[in-house]
Amino acid sequence: MTEPSATFLLFGATGDLARRMIFPSLYNLLSDGLLPDDFLIIASARTEMDDEAFREEVCAALKQFLPADRYDADIAARFRAMILYQPVDSSNGAHFAELAERVDGRLERGISVYLSTPPSLFGPTAQGLADAGLLTPRTRIAMEKPIGKDLASSKVVNDSIGHLFAEEQIFRVDHYLGKETVQNLLALRFGNVMFEPLWNATAIDHVQITVAETVGLEGRVSYYDGVGALRDMVQNHILQILSILTMEPPARMDPTAVRDEKVKALRSLRPMTAETVKTHSVRGQYTPGAVGGQIVTGYADELGQPSDTETFVALKAHIDNWRWQGVPFYLRTGKRLPARQSEIMIQFKPVRHSIFGRDGQHSGGGSGLEPNTLVIRLQPEEYIRLTIMSKRPGLERQVQLEEVTLDVSLTAAFAGQRRRIAYERLILDLLAGDQTLFVRRDEVEAQWAWIDSIIDGWKEAHMKVSTYSSGNWGPSSAIALIERDGASWHD
Structure with missing residues (x-):
């Protein structure tokens, strides 16, 4: 499976993800000369329309979602010429037969x-493709999240695809793995001699991962209610970041070696119980408030009825293995928070003994000896910042220390290069058959096993959501979660 696929078959082609991300990504790959010769895109959805009508929709989406300097009419004309549209209802075998005719000669x-559809359609769509003779050893299938809503349902989804496709043909998408800065975690850890020796419980006090959104439901009412922040964000994006941060060094940079180590870390997560969820987790739901100077309504108002679904979650997690024993990992995500940001903060331990007097200060003041921190910002800016202690300039006899920042802005460091959409990387790897940045079945199931322990604990402990005003960093109990350990969230 080394030759790239020459045909891209997209289900859910009229959806928001296709318009915003998938078609602009394919356009950019064409623009950069990265698509195979004679490449064909066959778009499919339930809506009846012909090729030309759908091409018009795609061109409108490109003009709307591509930066103005990226859109080129000549490239757009080439792009639209490689698109066909075939309406398919997953329950209609005749539709798949018509689809097969359009693929004729290209197998x-x-x-x-690429399945950009609800998970309930994954199995029927795969079966329809099989019945139409479109499954060969050179057919690959990519699935968007969610892969189930718990461990049991994820196994059903995986089984429905797994009995038709071999695991090496299955590509489970987590778009965070397509982000440059997430991939850069591998380079930071394993491409620099100074970090890996300190990347353990001996030197690290605690780790924080924050994925914050300013938006509310944003038209996702039917999906989001009953799912909540834990399943929607922690189960996939945050746990994938955590696994890359905490895994052991893989023997080589290949899909099997990397994912073997990630799944070991995920399986080492300490399960929660009805007792530990009370002290190690917080559930929140936003109420009316102000975000970015705009007055916004509460979750229940947007939904139109009361609900116990959490829009915010904060967790204190532990990884029970040799490297991370005793290091707490504080995870939080939520909607209607003050800022849109995704970042990792690694708090190192203080130096074992200060030679600079009491905390590096004297009676005249001074900022003192502070532990080093490493902040890795994933979005909206992309940077890596390391705070170190330095002597403050001056002639004082007592050394006075002050924090200074070593700041690497990835945007500035690679200013000549375009920052790519995460889906460009993932689509290119899918076409090439490289699974390194996709999620393996045992990873999904290890993630769900831990998430299920939290959900079961919540149910057993009858944990209700705590409210927080939109524009705040979650309920006050989320602050207490970390401050009772003598730390603070990095806001």
């Missing part, structure tokens, strides 16, 4: 199937 050059 041997490989097909990459």
Whole structure:
């Protein structure tokens, strides 16, 4: 499976993800000369329309979602010429037969199937493709999240695909793994001699991961209610970041070696119980408030009825293995928070003994000896900042220390290079058959096993949501979660 697929078959082609991300990403890959020769995109959804009508929709989406300097009419004309549209209802075998006719003669050059549909359609769509003779050893299939809503349902989804496709043909998408800064965690840890020796419980006090959103439901009412922040964000994005941060060094940079180490870290997460969820977790739901100077309504108002679904979650997690024993990992995510940001903060331990007097200060004051911190910002800016202690300039006889920051802005460091959409990387790897940045079945199931322990604990402990005003960093209990350990959230 080394030759890239020559055909890209997209289900859910009229959806928001396709318009905002997938078609602009394919356009950018064409623009950069990264698509195979004679590449064909076959778009599919339930809506009846012909090729030209759908091409018009795609071109409108490109003009709307591509930066103005990226849109080129000549490239757009080439792009629209490679798109066909075939309406398919997953329950209609005749539709798949019509689809197969449009693929005729291209099977041997490989097909990459992308399912941007509800998970309930994954199995029927795969079966329809099989019945129409479109499954060969050179057919790959990619699935958007969610892969189930708990461990049991994820196994059903995986089984429905797994009995038709081999695991090496299945590409489970987590778009965070396509982000440059997430991939840069591998380079930071394993490409620099100074970090890996300190990347353990001997030197690290605690770790924080924050994924904050300013938006509310944003048209996702039917999906989000009953799912909540834990399943929607922690189960996939945050746990994937955590696994890359905490895994052991893989023997080599290949899909099997990298994912073997990630799953070991995920399986080492300490399960929660009805007792530990009370002290190690917080559930929150936003109420009316102000975000970015705009007055916004509460979750229940947007939903139109009361609900116990959490829009914010904060967790204190532990990884029970040799490297991380005793190091707390504080995870939080939520909607209607003050800022849109995703970041990792690694708090190192203080130096064992200060030679600079009491905390590096004298009676005249001074900022003192502070532990080093490493902040890795994933969005909206992308940077790596390391705070170190330095002597404050001056002639004082007593050394006075002050924190200074070593700041690497990835945006500035690579200013000549375009910052790519995460889906560009993932689609390119799908076409090439490289699974390194996709999620393996045992990873999904290890993630769900831990999430299920929290959900079961919440149910047993009858934990209700605590409210927080929109524009705040969650309920006050989220602050207490970390401050009772003598630390503070990095806001």
